[in-house]
Each structure stands twice: as C-alpha cells, then as structure tokens.
Amino acid sequence: MAPGILDATHVACAETRPSKKVKLSEAADVLTDEVDDVATAVPSHPLDIKPAGNAYTASENIKAHSGSFARLPDELLNHVFESFDADSLVRLGSTCRFLYAFTRLDELWRALFVSSPPDNFQWRSTWRSTYLGTAEERATFFSCKHLFSDVLYRPFQCANLTLEPFVTNVPSQNAIQRLQNLTREEYSEKWTGKPFILTAPVKEWPVYGKWTPEYLLKKYPDVEFRAEAVDWPMSKYIDYMTNSRDESPLYVFDRAFVEKTGITTDRDAPDAAYWSPDCFGEDLFGVLGEYRPDCRWMILGPKRSGSTFHKDPNATNAWNAVLTGCKYWLMFPSSSALPPPPGVILSDDQSEITSPLSIAEYLLTFHSLARSTPGCREGICYAGEILHVPSGWFHLVLNLEDSLALTQNFVPRKRLPDVLGFLQDQRDQVSGFKEDICDQAYEIFVERLGEKHPDVLKEGLAELEKKARKGRGKWEELTKADEEQAEGGFSFGFGFGDGDEDEETP
Numbered sequence: 001m002a003p004g005i006l007d008a009t010h011v012a013c014a015e016t017r018p019s020k021k022v023k024l025s026e027a028a029d030v031l032t033d034e035v036d037d038v039a040t041a042v043p044s045h046p047l048d049i050k051p052a053g054n055a056y057t058a059s060e061n062i063k064a065h066s067g068s069f070a071r072l073p074d075e076l077l078n079h080v081f082e083s084f085d086a087d088s089l090v091r092l093g094s095t096c097r098f099l100y101a102f103t104r105l106d107e108l109w110r111a112l113f114v115s116s117p118p119d120n121f122q123w124r125s126t127w128r129s130t131y132l133g134t135a136e137e138r139a140t141f142f143s144c145k146h147l148f149s150d151v152l153y154r155p156f157q158c159a160n161l162t163l164e165p166f167v168t169n170v171p172s173q174n175a176i177q178r179l180q181n182l183t184r185e186e187y188s189e190k191w192t193g194k195p196f197i198l199t200a201p202v203k204e205w206p207v208y209g210k211w212t213p214e215y216l217l218k219k220y221p222d223v224e225f226r227a228e229a230v231d232w233p234m235s236k237y238i239d240y241m242t243n244s245r246d247e248s249p250l251y252v253f254d255r256a257f258v259e260k261t262g263i264t265t266d267r268d269a270p271d272a273a274y275w276s277p278d279c280f281g282e283d284l285f286g287v288l289g290e291y292r293p294d295c296r297w298m299i300l301g302p303k304r305s306g307s308t309f310h311k312d313p314n315a316t317n318a319w320n321a322v323l324t325g326c327k328y329w330l331m332f333p334s335s336s337a338l339p340p341p342p343g344v345i346l347s348d349d350q351s352e353i354t355s356p357l358s359i360a361e362y363l364l365t366f367h368s369l370a371r372s373t374p375g376c377r378e379g380i381c382y383a384g385e386i387l388h389v390p391s392g393w394f395h396l397v398l399n400l401e402d403s404l405a406l407t408q409n410f411v412p413r414k415r416l417p418d419v420l421g422f423l424q425d426q427r428d429q430v431s432g433f434k435e436d437i438c439d440q441a442y443e444i445f446v447e448r449l450g451e452k453h454p455d456v457l458k459e460g461l462a463e464l465e466k467k468a469r470k471g472r473g474k475w476e477e478l479t480k481a482d483e484e485q486a487e488g489g490f491s492f493g494f495g496f497g498d499g500d501e502d503e504e505t506p
C-alpha cells in the first residue's frame with residue numbers, strides 16, 4: 001500500500017471512516033453504526049499515532065518542531081535506528097515525543113532481543129519491556145497525538161486487522177474441496193496433485209482432544225521448542241502467545257517434537273499418538289533411513305501467526321492436521337509457464353521466493369487480486385481436519401485462532417518423478433538433509449530406492465525421462481526457426497518441481 005493511503009474498510013481512526021453511499025436520511029444512523037463497528041474492530045494506537053495521510057488535514061504536526069532527525073524520511077530513520085543499541089535507543093527516546101515514538105517501535109526491540117537474548121528473561125507484553133526487564137506497571141506511555149507516520153502506524157494497523165472479510169465469501173471456484181474419506185487408490189489416481197481437506201481421520205488420533213496449548217504447558221513447561229530464531233521453554237512461549245501484540249507473531253515450528261515429547265508415531269504400536277492417514281500410502285523418502293530429510297513439525301501460534309507464501313521443500317507433498325484452532329489457506333499451483341501468485345517475487349532463475357510482505361500486509365495489498373487470479377484455491381481447515389498440500393504448490397497460511405497443528409512431508413509414488421527431477425536439477429535448493437549430503441541427495445535416494453523398490457525407481461526414472469523428452473520436443477518445435485538461423489548451439493535445463501503440468505519451457 002502506498003504510504004498515506006489507507007483502505008478504509010479495514011482501518012479505524014477518528015479521521016478515516018469507511019465511505020458508503022447512503023440516502024441522507026439514513027446517513028446519521030449508518031455513520032453511528034459504522035463508527036461503532038469500526039471502533040470495536042480497531043482500538044486507537046496506544047501512543048495516539050495516526051496514519052501519514054491524516055497530516056494533510058491536521059492543524060498541528062509535532063514533526064514540524066522535532067529537530068534534524070524529523071527531516072529524514074520515516075523509513076530511513078527507522079532503518080538508521082535498526083543499527084542502534086538498546087542504550088542509545090533509550091537515551092534518544094527520552095529527548096522528545098517524536099523520537100520517543102520512533103524508538104518505541106517494538107520491531108526494533110524484537111530484533112535486539114533475537115540478536116542477543118537476555119538470560120532468564122520473563123515475557124512482559126512487549127519486546128522492549130522484555131529486553132529491558134521493565135515491569136509492566138513501570139512502562140511509560142506518552143501521548144504522541146499530533147504525530148502522523150505510516151512506518152509507526154502500519155504495524156499496529158496490521159496487528160489489529162479484522163481477518164473475517166478476507167477469509168469469508170470464498171468464490172465457489174476457489175473453494176478447496178472437502179472429502180470425508182479417501183482410499184489409497186483414490187488418492188493415488190486422482191488427488192496427489194490437488195489440494196483437499198479431509199474431514200475425518202485426525203479425530204481418530206489419541207493426540208486429538210488431548211494435545212492443546214494448555215496440555216503442552218502443563219506437561220512440558222520447561223522443554224524448549226523452536227520458534228523461528230529462538231528456542232524457548234513452552235511456559236515462556238505460551239506467556240508470549242497469550243500476551244503479545246506482534247504483527248507477525250513468533251511461530252513455533254519444531255522438527256524434534258516427537259523426541260522432545262517422547263510420543264510414539266509408529267502406526268502399529270499400541271501407544272501410537274498419531275500416524276500418517278492411510279490414504280497417503282507409502283512415503284518413498286522412508287527408504288532414506290538415517291539420511292531422511294526433516295519431515296515432521298509441531299506448529300503452534302496465536303491468532304494472526306502463520307506462514308507467508310512458500311513451496312514445500314524438495315518437491316514433496318505434505319499434510320497439515322489441525323489439533324486446535326483453525327487455519328485459512330491460500331494456495332496456487334506452480335509451473336514455469338505460470339506467473340507466481342500476485343505479490344510473490346521470484347529470483348531471476350525462478351528458484352527462490354521472496355515474499356517481502358507480512359501476512360496482514362499481503363491481505364491488505366494483494367488478497368483481492370489473488371482471489372480473482374485463475375488457479376487460486378482457498379479454504380479453512382478446522383480442528384480435527386487435515387489439509388493436503390500438493391508438491392510444488394505455493395501456499396500462505398493464517399491462523400484464525402490460537403492453533404496447534406502437526407504436519408508431515410512425504411513422497412507419494414505418483415510424485416516420484418517431481419522429487420527425482422528436483423533433487424537432480426535443483427541441487428542448490430535441496431534442503432532439510434544433513435548438511436554434508438545435500439549435494440548428493442539425488443544419488444543417495446536413487447541408490448536406496450533402487451535397493452528397496454527397483455521397479456518403482458525404474459518407473460519413476462522412465463516417467464522423468466518422458467517428461468524431459470516431452471518438454472524438449474515442445475521447445476524444439478517452438479524454437480525451430482530460431483535454431484535454423486542460430487550460429488552456435490545452446491543448452492537449457494528442465495525443472496520438475498512444478499505440480500501437474502507436463503509442458504516445461506526453460
């Protein structure tokens with residue numbers, strides 16, 4: 001969103017109101033209702049900061065008498081402060097209201113915390129108070145009433161965004177299909193390349209109904225779990241989760257949760273806590289044994305946390321089972337013939353995804369375009385349900401409530417050519433394997449699969465070769481005239497991490 005321009009539907013403050021065409025006689029009522037709705041939806045900024053656009057009609061602006069720092073563009077000033085240490089920020093913040101507001105931006109303190117976490121900290125509602133160890137009752141709040149800045153206002157706006165309009169009224173052609181049951185055969189025949197929500201199997205797991213954030217807190221208060229760049233005991237994370245106001249909340253994504261909690265996941269064991277639903281069949285990465293890349297995670301986060309657009313590693317498929325809460329999914333197929341989803345930027349060689357926006361910013365800026373883009377799929381996965389992510393699909397996931405989920409990545413037989421192609425052709429993007437074998441993942445997988453399932457490997461390699469030939473044929477056809485004129489030869493590679501499409505262009 002351009003600085004200073006706010007989408008009135010999602011923003012509230014005294015000066016920005018939703019516009020709606022109404023008869024004059026109804027205007028007063030509607031306005032009162034809207035102001036009420038909006039006021040309940042978005043509280044005012046704790047420091048009374050307003051969006052930059054509001055400066056145009058304001059009678060006073062504290063920037064006008066805040067010294068040299070205030071002459072810098074807000075983005076630049078914030079960027080400069082990112083290199084300041086805590087002491088400098090505290091001192092500077094005590095000089096005037098303008099600098100007080102800029103040095104209070106909690107993202108600055110989150111970065112300081114992550115780069116040098118204090119020992120034995122206690123979560124105290126904000127990163128600043130937590131980092132400085134300030135008791136909540138001693139935290140000061142000065143009004144910065146005549147300060148207008150999107151850099152300061154936008155994180156607050158995003159952290160208070162009303163999510164409902166973005167996740168309801170899903171156009172019927174976008175709706176992710178819900179299935180009650182699915183056999184192995186049906187999955188293999190029809191569904192390995194499509195998203196769907198299974199509405200039954202998780203309810204059979206012993207962890208369902210038992211594992212909740214409260215249970216984890218009670219059972220594992222001192223066990224450390226990975227939340228992005230930090231490892232926190234569950235008790236601290238739950239404190240944070242229930243009492244923080246981050247725009248993009250820290251998200252537990254722990255790949256060692258089975259070992260840490262001591263649960264059993266072997267389907268046939270009498271004390272199995274959960275297992276991969278039968279319909280997904282055999283996972284061919286199972287042949288890798290000790291070389292198997294990371295494949296399962298426990299995911300925990302508050303409302304508004306989630307995952308920005310990405311594709312899952314190594315062209316694997318995945319399932320994501322919600323134990324508590326619910327998740328909104330926004331998904332797109334990918335292929336080298338298709339552009340990436342709106343707002344997603346790919347590196348020049350199409351390999352890396354840069355999705356610079358937070359989820360809330362993405363929703364504000366690109367959601368309506370995404371929703372009307374062909375191929376878009378959307379849906380909400382509720383507790384007890386499981387969502388299937390096909391190999392190579394882009395997905396963005398948003399927790400609509402505090403949510404606990406388990407996810408597992410796997411290789412179904414039908415997608416073996418995608419995985420073989422990815423491991424072979426996109427070696428620099430192979431991930432999750434032990435570091436020293438990342439560049440040999442293809443060879444090790446082929447060797448192990450050949451030992452255990454030679455026929456499956458043969459079929460997978462033949463399919464891969466077929467795809468390559470098909471792609472080459474198409475390309476040659478398309479470029480025949482050019483080639484005839486070309487002086488020398490040229491070469492190109494094929495990628496096969498791209499979902500259902502058979503046609504590949506370089």
Ligand SMILES: O=C(O)CCC(=O)C(=O)O
Pocket residue numbers: 297299306307312318320327395397398405407
């Ligand atoms: O639950 C989520 O945030 C989505 C997780 C996900 O996309 C993943 O594990 O790859």
Ligand SMILES: [Fe+2]
Pocket residue numbers: 307310311312318389395
């Ligand atoms: Fe994912």
